[in-house]
Amino acid sequence: MxxxxxxxxxxxxxxxxxxxxxxxxxxxxxxxxxxxxxxxxxxxxxxxxxxxxxxxxxxxxxxxxxxxxxxxxxxxxxxxxxTRPDRSRRSEMLLRVFFLDLLTPLEAVAYLSTEAERAASLRADLEQVKEQVQWDDGPLSVNGRLALEYGLRLSAMQEEWARWAAEQIGGTQAAEAGKS
Amino acid sequence: MxxxxxxxxxxxxxxxxxxxxxxxxxxxxxxxxxxxxxxxxxxxxxxxxxxxxxxxxxxxxxxxxxxxxxxxxxxxxxxxxxTRPDRSRRSEMLLRVFFLDLLTPLEAVAYLSTEAERAASLRADLEQVKEQVQWDDGPLSVNGRLALEYGLRLSAMQEEWARWAAEQIGGTQAAEAGKS
DNA sequence: GAGGCCATGTAACATGTTACATGATTGT
DNA sequence: ACAATCATGTAACATGTTACATGGCCTC
Incomplete structure (x- = not known):
């Protein structure tokens, strides 16, 4: 509730x-x-x-x-x-990762790259917000900055992860190709 | 759906x-x-x-x-x-951060510290999983590793953020105390 | 034969989304 | 007078949770 x-x-x-x-x-x-x-x-x-x-x-x-x-x-x-926060974590993005082997490696890499770009673009938006907002040192502003920083760190992590994951699949693919 | x-x-x-x-x-x-x-x-x-x-x-x-x-x-x-993943992220944890000024600084720091510990403990659990699971190089295993790595990076980020945020409030509090 | 697990289903309720419906006020 | 914005509400539907209800099979 x-x-x-x-x-x-x-x-x-x-x-x-x-x-x-x-x-x-x-x-x-x-x-x-x-x-x-x-x-x-x-x-x-x-x-x-x-x-x-x-x-x-x-x-x-x-x-x-x-x-x-x-x-x-x-x-x-x-x-x-x-009360303790309810942390029900549902992530459609991550659900799809579980079934990524049903796509071709090329499609899977495309999916992860799109994710990386989305995260990067969100991050850029948040950086903008950080610049533009006047942080007037009121108590409300403190909370907002903490939440903003979370968003910044999350989107950075997501971008890095997605690029890394794409490389894992791309790399595997390259190795497979190398074998034959 | x-x-x-x-x-x-x-x-x-x-x-x-x-x-x-x-x-x-x-x-x-x-x-x-x-x-x-x-x-x-x-x-x-x-x-x-x-x-x-x-x-x-x-x-x-x-x-x-x-x-x-x-x-x-x-x-x-x-x-x-x-289709594109629906990314509706609802985070009760973060919602609470917006209203943290309604608590005493001590309570707010306690909240963030609890979050840091929860993230740390999740991270430890995931590290365990990483050790114990046999990664048999099947295609299913690849997906699982990607998702696991996401969890690892997310929990690490959350712990760092929560500790940083607690310090922001603790630090502010210390500065305020210093003024008087 | 008793306890634990296997196995499926329904009912009531809470939460969340989309679409529809209506109309007043303000600014140009 | 027209458009944009302010303003509130309802209805239908989708999704998700909790609790209840029932009973078969397997092992000891």
């Missing part, structure tokens, strides 16, 4: 409408915890009914601004401090 | 019953594509009805052995060669 906590976390920083919240998901959490519009509106209703959020203002176009309640903060803190 | 392809991939190697398939998921794919028993049996039925699998033998206790059909192989190959 992490969607709920992601929302509580964002609203702990400042109150927002569902629409605002969606935009905040898209900008800061897309790569960490994506959410769809229907999910957000649905969960806002449930959280309000449960007393973890409350409507603090109503604006034009039926806009409802939600703020976290003390109960909501308690729940958020409980989640952060007293 | 990757569960279906994971199953086709395993059955492309050799026919299995639902029960066998479950065990194969648990041993080779737990870290990449976990599946529950109900999912596997449900999907076996659907795949058979769709003609991608067929029952090739029936044994004691109602055991049904499934084998991949040519249509199944075609679907598997199509998936591997002509």
């Amino acid at each position: 992490s969607l709920r906590h992601a929302m509580l976390g964002l609203l702990a920083e400042r109150p927002s409408s569902g629409y605002d919240l969606m935009k905040r998901f898209e900008t800061s959490l897309t790569n960490v915890w994506p959410a769809t519009q229907s999910q957000v509106y649905g969960e806002l209703g449930k959280l309000a009914k449960a007393g973890l959020l409350e409507v603090v203002a109503e604006g034009p176009r039926g806009r409802k601004e939600y703020a976290i309640t003390p109960e909501g903060r308690a729940e958020l803190r409980h989640w952060l401090a007293e | 990757s569960l279906r392809h994971a199953m086709l991939g395993l059955l492309a190697e050799r026919p299995s019953s639902g029960y066998d398939l479950m065990k194969r998921f648990e041993t080779s794919l737990t870290n990449v594509w976990p599946a529950t028993q109900s999912q596997v049996y449900g999907e076996l039925g659907k795949l058979a009805k769709a003609g991608l699998l067929e029952v090739v033998a029936e044994g004691p206790r109602g055991r049904k052995e499934y084998a991949i059909t040519p249509e199944g192989r075609a679907e598997l190959r199509h998936w591997l060669a002509e």
